[in-house]
Each structure stands twice: as structure tokens, then as C-alpha cells.
Amino acid sequence: MLDKVLKAGLLFDFYGALLTEKQQQCMEMHYSHDLSLSEIADEFGVSRQAVYDILKRAEQTLSEYEAKLKLVERHQREQHTIKQVYDSVDALPASLKTMPELQSVMKQLASIMKAREV
Amino acid sequence: MLDKVLKAGLLFDFYGALLTEKQQQCMEMHYSHDLSLSEIADEFGVSRQAVYDILKRAEQTLSEYEAKLKLVERHQREQHTIKQVYDSVDALPASLKTMPELQSVMKQLASIMKAREV
Structure with missing residues (x-):
């Protein structure tokens, strides 16, 4: 359902x-x-x-x-890749991940992932 | 033109x-x-x-x-953000950027940017 x-x-x-x-x-x-x-x-x-x-x-x-x-299908493929990118950055050692540049990267990625949430 | x-x-x-x-x-x-x-x-x-x-x-x-x-317009906004993310990672010091994890991030981002190139 x-x-x-x-x-x-x-x-x-x-x-x-x-x-x-x-x-x-x-x-x-x-x-x-x-x-x-x-x-x-x-x-x-x-x-x-x-x-x-x-x-x-x-x-x-x-x-x-x-x-x-097939625009939803394409969108879901793109979202899947963006999620992978986010997870890759998120999996970096804390000493790197907390760098302002990478924090900003994660924020931007999160904003794209949210943009189409249902 | x-x-x-x-x-x-x-x-x-x-x-x-x-x-x-x-x-x-x-x-x-x-x-x-x-x-x-x-x-x-x-x-x-x-x-x-x-x-x-x-x-x-x-x-x-x-x-x-x-x-x-307005799906093209939305797509272009998303592409713009992905490009910004790519540029942010690309602007990191070489010592970081060459890490395999970040290389893979850049490759994934590039693949999304290419997916809809005309």
C-alpha cells in the first residue's frame, strides 16, 4: 500500500x-x-x-x-547515484568529513535528495 | 542560435x-x-x-x-547544484582530492552530469 x-x-x-x-x-x-x-x-x-x-x-x-x-525512472536512477555519493562522503574519516568544504558538499547533496521527496 | x-x-x-x-x-x-x-x-x-x-x-x-x-527547469536547477558539488570537491587540496573515495565521488558526480548532456 x-x-x-x-x-x-x-x-x-x-x-x-x-x-x-x-x-x-x-x-x-x-x-x-x-x-x-x-x-x-x-x-x-x-x-x-x-x-x-x-x-x-x-x-x-x-x-x-x-x-x-520514463522521467520518474530516470529521476530515481539519478537519486540513487546522488545517495551513493552522499554515503561515500559520509563514510570518510571524521577528520575529513568535518572539513567545511565537505560539510558544504553534504549539505548540497542533501538538498537535491530532498527536493523531490514525496 | x-x-x-x-x-x-x-x-x-x-x-x-x-x-x-x-x-x-x-x-x-x-x-x-x-x-x-x-x-x-x-x-x-x-x-x-x-x-x-x-x-x-x-x-x-x-x-x-x-x-x-517545468521538468527541464527543475532538472537544470539540480544540474547546477551537482556542478557546484563537483566544483567544491574539485577545489579541495590535491592531497585530499586524490583519495580513492573522493575520486570515486567525482566520477559518480560526472556521470550524473553527463547523463542528460545534449
Whole structure:
């Protein structure tokens, strides 16, 4: 379940702006604000099934964009390498790691790793 | 001109898969293989104006995706930070920089910087 939420969040982060406004609202309510389908349905005055269909369709659209563009996949590969770099610097002897230059390097790497956290 | 080519190349690298096949072919012939509009027109047996229109439309579509998603812009910000990190490590005293651990860090950073070069 967590994987599904993370994946949906990441896809939404990259391609969400290509969805319709209603799809974006439902995705945000469900995945960012953790509202249930029934709660979203109440909010919009529609059936739970209608919300389910909107979300299902939106997730399908996001997956189709990723299948074509693979930008999330590329991003995750880059993040993996940046994490490796961070870990390499972090594994240096304390006498080196505490040098201001390397502290600044670690701070910069951490900022890139955070930039896309879901 | 170089800027225009770089920008078109980067946008195509990110969103090219969303263009029609003909648009993709024209973009590749013009920007990757450096063919002139007339040469592409000859290849397809159409007018130079037709090729111009296809390219113009394709570039417009790519720009519209970027305006919505801003993934190239985000990528460039990340690349800028990675370059700064690389430069910080590169600026360390030679006695440190030649340590195998930091050599490996620089190699990893360079590989991320190259991954999207146009």
C-alpha cells in the first residue's frame, strides 16, 4: 500500500499538471490530504464509485505518461547515484568529513535528495 | 542560435516521446543530424514550408509541456547544484582530492552530469 501511495505521489509530482482540474483535486485530497473515497465523494456531492473512477483514470493517465517519458525512472536512477555519493562522503574519516568544504558538499547533496521527496 | 538548438534538444530529450512520429523524425533530422529544412523536405518529398510548419508546431508543443510541467527547469536547477558539488570537491587540496573515495565521488558526480548532456 505504501508503495502504491509513493508511486502515485511521485507520478503526480511529475505529470500531475497534465491531468484535468477535477482529477488533480481528487488526487490531492486522496494522496496528500489522506481523505477516503467516501469523504471526497461527500465533498463533491458525487458517488463513491464516481471518485473511484476519477482516481483510477487519473492514475492510468499518469502511468501512460511515465511509460512514454520514463522521467520518474530516470529521476530515481539519478537519486540513487546522488545517495551513493552522499554515503561515500559520509563514510570518510571524521577528520575529513568535518572539513567545511565537505560539510558544504553534504549539505548540497542533501538538498537535491530532498527536493523531490514525496 | 546555439541556445535555441540546446533548448530544443533538451525539451525534445524530455518530452519528445509525446510528439507524433513525423514530428519526432523531423526534430531528430534537424537537431541531431543537422539536416537543413530543404534536405528534410527532399527526404520526405514535401515542401520546405511543410517541414518548417512541422518543426514549429513540434517546438510549440514541447514548450507547452514544459510550461505545465517545468521538468527541464527543475532538472537544470539540480544540474547546477551537482556542478557546484563537483566544483567544491574539485577545489579541495590535491592531497585530499586524490583519495580513492573522493575520486570515486567525482566520477559518480560526472556521470550524473553527463547523463542528460545534449
